[in-house]
Amino acid sequence: EVQLVESGGGLGQPGGSLRLSCAASGFTFSSNWMHWVRQPPGKGLVWVSRINSDGSSTTYADSVKGRFTISRDNAKNTLYLQMNSLRVEDTAVYYCAREVARGWYFDLWGRGTLVTVSS
Amino acid sequence: DIQMTQSPSTLSASVGDRVTITCRASQSISNWLAWYQQKPGKAPKLLIYKASSLESGVPSRFSGSGSGTEFTLTISSLQPDDFATYYCQQYNSYWTFGQGTKVEIK
8 A cells, every 4th residue: 555654743842853653555655755754733734844865955945944853764755854853833733745757736645643742 | 846735724514515735946947846744653655746647546626736945735525545744845956855744534
């Protein structure tokens, strides 16, 4: 089955760190650019970061630049988001999403993992 | 940064109604626009890409139109499964979503 499954969410302290994972299956993971998108409680979708297919190029939203790091392990079919210097406003459901090859839009999403930042 | 503005924020409709949602971009994005459907507690689902191309498996009652800065998503005959929140997304320059339109039962 073609799917993305996120994990690693939970309660984080302000100033602390969390690492999210997204396990891909059912498709050739190494062929696709991948993204993280977040959704604060009761709010809309916000793009966070993207990584190209071999991991050599990354881009971040200004709100997370310098604090979050996106990476991937194509041998393990897994995408990561290292979240440092957490802020209360980082509280959200985090989704990983697959970008259509040479398409720039997202055709496959995971079910998300909730990150709550609170003291 | 390109801003995306959807209207209305909430729409009340009945089964069988024709429903139209509008999305406006703060600058021209050509036809680099997608529409997604999201139900509570679920991941977004791709409906339309490149402004008017229907994703495989999506019912034909969904259609998209527009180019430049103004776009619409139309549901020709609203079905019970269509009550959800809809988001537009531009991918002309990075990626930005609209704030969402909730379609609720009238």
